[in-house]
Amino acid sequence: MTSNSDIARAYDEAFYESTAFLQTHPETLAGIALLFGIQPSNPAHCRVLEIGSALGDNLIPMALNAPDSQFVGVDISTRQVDEAATRAAQLGLKNIRFYSGSIEHLPDSAGPFDYIVCHGVFSWVPQEVQQAILSRCKALLAPQGILYVSYNTYPGWHFRDYIKHAIQFNGKKASSTDEKYEALKDIVTLLSRHAVQTPAFPARGIFETFSKQLESLPKSYLVHEYYEPFNIPLYVSEFMQLIEKHELQYVGEAMLSDNFLLSDQAELRQSLLDKSTSRGEYEQYLDLIISRGFRSSLVTHKGLAVNANIHPDRIRPFYFMSDLKPLDNRVPEDNTRPVRFKSADKSREVKATSPLTKAALYCLSQAWPLGFNFNDLVHQAYRILRRDITQADIEDVKQQATSLCQDMLDIYAKGQLPCLRVTPPLCTNQISNQPLLSxxxxxxxxxxxxxxxxxxxxxxxxxxxxxxxxxxxxxxxxxxxxxxxxxxxxxxxxxxxxxxxxxxxxxxxxxxxxxxxxxxxxxxxxxxxx
Ligand SMILES: C[S@@+](CC[C@H](N)C(=O)[O-])C[C@H]1O[C@@H](n2cnc3c(N)ncnc32)[C@H](O)[C@@H]1O
Missing domain, CATH: 1.10.10 (Arc Repressor Mutant, subunit A)
Structure with a gap:
């Protein structure tokens, strides 16, 4: 049986080169919390814990960009912790600490934390460690705190289990990361080639999609995901039972687009709500419908008021940002002619018709990579439309602002905006004569x-x-x-x-x-x- 010491040894031997995960950032977590009616701590002045912080690839950038916040990373792999601490010291960081050891042993005195991040860990540790993660998080989470946990889910993973078994069978003699990766690519290529040529192959879509993703996924992630002895996906209803046992409750998904908030999804939402007796049941029906294979869930203390009936006005405290540019490159006019806004790589697109929404998106494109708070955004957009906000039309402004919130919420919910923030980032939107790299x-x-x-x-x-x-x-x-x-x-x-x-x-x-x-x-x- 694999124990904590086996896990520690494995990561000590092969470091887990990772990256920054936007969906785990306190800015994102605060934004989602606001949507669900929770008043989160200001992400620019908060305390953050990351469980399984590896080499600090996620936590160190957070610490650099929030000098008034405090960050703690805990990881069972001592060698990774030492390396993370060295990297933080090289950057002169004073607001970050790394603990070596299992999360089970992190004392209460290390907390409380406004945000706890547990990404890429929960599904890959024994069940008793899963329980320990939740019980430590319950003890370490501040009263209004937000816990982020990502985990693999069924039913999506029933299909990926097929891929996993094929990979493990083909890679049974592989020992190094490189050998495992080669065996993985080899079998996926073989099966997807067969899938393409055999329309009746039942798993055709699964292998076709997976082989397309293969090149863009990092080697360390793939080897970890498909060879780990522990990879225990859960039905979300089981996850809900686990957190309930620890007096915690579900808030929503960290990726706004995973929350099914689009106005044109209202009918589906209602039909699932009609069948459900609890939030957990509703989320389970959703996963069955979309065959979800992965969740990044936000969790908070039981008893805190969570309101999943989202009103668009809840996005007013956001710091609005958008990199989408109008395709015609022109200042939008005060009419309802549709204008398309696109990201530079053309992967994201929005079609807007409302004059205020068009003007707002235009202002945001000019300000990128900075943005505006809501009131400033409305004022800027009115200026673009050459309208004055006078006392006389204040009711009209209020109404228009609410419909701007609805449009912006839809744009966020479609995943068309690059980030969700509540405070401005520490960067410039100008190129000075003496530019400074971060x-x-x-x-x-x-x-x-x-x-x-x-x-x-x-x-x-x-x-x-x-x-x-x-x-x-x-x-x-x-x-x-x-x-x-x-x-x-x-x-x-x-x-x-x-x-x-x-x-x-x-x-x-x-x-x-x-x-x-x-x-x-x-x-x-x-x-x-x-
Ligand atoms: C797959 S890596 C994920 C790293 C990073 N969070 C990411 O998602 O890229 C899992 C990390 O969790 C750490 N880990 C595993 N069990 C742990 C435990 N009980 N307590 C603390 N860290 C643990 C491992 O050492 C490893 O660095």
Whole structure:
């Protein structure tokens, strides 16, 4: 039987290189809590615990961007904890501590915490540790505190169990992470190829979808997810019973789009509510309908008023942000002609018709990667429409503001906005003459990482030349100096940095173009802090 010491040894031997998870960020958790009628702690002044903090890839960026908050990470793998503490010290962080040991032993004196994050742990530990996680969280959670727990769920995992058994069968002789990964890719490729050629293959869709996702999923995640001896998915109704036993209650899902709040889903919601005698039953019906395989649930103390009957006005305390740009690039007019707004990578899109919503989305696109609180957003949008907010039309403003809330809630609920926040991020939306890269991104590049974490807690990938240009953004180099240094870089190492022969032949021109592009990318990805 696998014990805590086996788990610790496994992670001591193979570090779990992870990333920042936006859905676990206190800003996101506070936003969702507000929607469900809870008054959460201000995420800019709070105490956060992460269970299974590994190398601090999630917690360290949070700590850097909330200097007035306190962060604690606990992990059973001592070697990972030591490495996380070293990385935090290199960044000069004073508001973060890492404990080595099982969560079972974290004393009450370490708490209370306004936010507790348990991501990528719960389904992968023995049942007695699951119980211990919930009982420690009950003791360590502040009265209005929010606990985030992610876990694999049935019925979605019934299908993934098929994939898991195929992978484990094919990889039974594999021992290293690389061997396991190769065995995984090998069998998934074989089965998905067969699936494509065999329309009657019952698991066709499952393997086709999985093989498409394969390239984008990190090796450490895949090997962990499909080879772990413990991977115990739950029906959400079972999860509800577990938390109930610990005097905790369910709030909602951390991903706003997982909460089925769209206005056009009202009929489905009502039909499930009619069948359900409790919130737990309702959530279980939902999972059966969508065959959900994973949840990131928010939980709080039993007895706290949670109101799942969401009123759009609850989003008023949000700090609104959007990177969606109008396709026609024009200032919206005061009419109901539809305007489409799209993200730069075209993966997210919104069609707006209401004049105020169009104007609001336009203002947000101009302010990105900053935004506005609700009142400022309404004022800015009215200005764009060249309307004055006078005493005479105050009722009209109120009504329009409520319909703006409904539209914005729908846009959030469709997952079309890049983040959900309640306070402004620590970044700039301007490119100054002496641009300054965030200290975290600088350290991540210097450590040779492929992935950077933005000031919005998002993951950004960057090629080698862009990384070198980013490092030149010291806050003292002027843009001209950055271009000069880039020109030298291209002359000396252009080929090694992946530039083609044509670009290497015209180093000055290439440098000017590259610096322009990289500075705009750093700005838009919230990687500049000055
Ligand atoms: C799969 S990793 C997930 C890391 C990170 N939270 C993520 O999602 O990327 C699981 C982590 O939980 C830690 N862990 C496992 N059991 C634990 C326990 N009982 N107490 C504290 N940490 C534990 C492991 O050492 C490992 O770092």
């Amino acid at each position: 200290p975290l991104a600088r350290t991540q590049i210097q450590r040779g990482g492929q992935q950077l974490t933005s000031q919005l807690h998002a993951t950004v990938k960057m090629d080698a030349l862009s990384q070198q240009i980013a490092l030149l953004c010291t806050g003292t180099n002027t843009q001209d100096e950055i271009v000069n240094a880039t020109e030298q870089l291209i002359k000396n190492e252009g080929k090694a940095l992946g530039l083609n022969a044509d670009s290497c032949r015209k180093p000055r021109q290439s440098a000017e173009k590259a610096v322009d592009m990289v500075l705009e990318m750093l700005r838009a990805q919230a990687l500049l802090v000055g």
